[in-house]
Amino acid sequence: MSERPTIAVLVSGSGSNLQAIIDASERGEIPCRVGxxxxxxxxxxxxxxxxxxxxxxxxxxxxxxATREEFDARLVEVIRGSGADLVCLAGFMRILTPVIxxxxxxxxxxxxxxxxxxxxxxxGPGQALAYGVRFSGCTVHFLDEGVDTGPIVVQAIxxxxxxxxxxxxAARILVQEHRIYPMAIRLxxxxxLAFEGRKVKIRGEPKIPEFSxxxxxx
Ligand code: GRF
Numbered sequence: 001m002s003e004r005p006t007i008a009v010l011v012s013g014s015g016s017n018l019q020a021i022i023d024a025s026e027r028g029e030i031p032c033r034v035g036x037x038x039x040x041x042x043x044x045x046x047x048x049x050x051x052x053x054x055x056x057x058x059x060x061x062x063x064x065x066a067t068r069e070e071f072d073a074r075l076v077e078v079i080r081g082s083g084a085d086l087v088c089l090a091g092f093m094r095i096l097t098p099v100i101x102x103x104x105x106x107x108x109x110x111x112x113x114x115x116x117x118x119x120x121x122x123x124g125p126g127q128a129l130a131y132g133v134r135f136s137g138c139t140v141h142f143l144d145e146g147v148d149t150g151p152i153v154v155q156a157i158x159x160x161x162x163x164x165x166x167x168x169x170a171a172r173i174l175v176q177e178h179r180i181y182p183m184a185i186r187l188x189x190x191x192x193l194a195f196e197g198r199k200v201k202i203r204g205e206p207k208i209p210e211f212s213x214x215x216x217x218x
Contacts, residue, residue, distance in 0.1 A: 006035030008084035010092040015046020017090035024182035072099035120148035140184035
């Protein structure tokens with residue numbers, strides 16, 4: 001039996017997206033396994049999640065490096081050492097430099113809790129709420145050298161309600177994050193993704209029949 005490809009997952013916190021990826025892998029829904037969990041924070045719960053599943057973990061504390069570039073160079077070393085075929089940022093709260101982005105071109109995915117290009121950066125759900133949009137959602141995209149600007153692979157939408165708080169909206173979005181991250185990973189390994197300028201095209205993309213959502217639905 002041939003070895004499954006591996007992914008390196010980078011986390012800074014709870015790691016619920018990491019958990020969704022591990023679960024999808026264990027259920028055979030994605031054709032790869034998590035080969036290493038890396039965190040810039042020694043107390044990130046994501047590390048404990050990895051260990052529970054027998055996955056090697058590594059802490060690379062950004063505070064031990066004088067520059068972002070030196071931190072990123074160490075990340076590159078650790079990721080290369082793990083032999084990962086794909087890098088997934090899952091709640092990894094550091095801005096990465098070209099040092100790592102150029103080391104893994106079109107091989108780094110990120111998840112963002114908003115419908116990019118709207119509301120990039122931090123507090124995506126809070127920004128959406130403050131703006132007054134009726135839909136928000138989440139985006140899995142490849143990393144480029146901007147902040148949350150890279151080619152988009154999958155998006156999911158959720159309604160925004162008048163009585164939402166940042167927390168209730170973020171929780172509604174997180175449910176969808178857990179669905180679309182494994183989906184994006186599956187597409188990555190399917191060989192169906194093609195880059196066309198800044199766009200990702202999906203060969204054999206299924207069309208959604210009569211797609212229409214309104215909010216309010218009155
Ligand atoms: C997610 O909302 C992700 O989009 C954002 O940080 C959160 C991480 O959640 N960047 P978790 O660590 O995967 O639970």
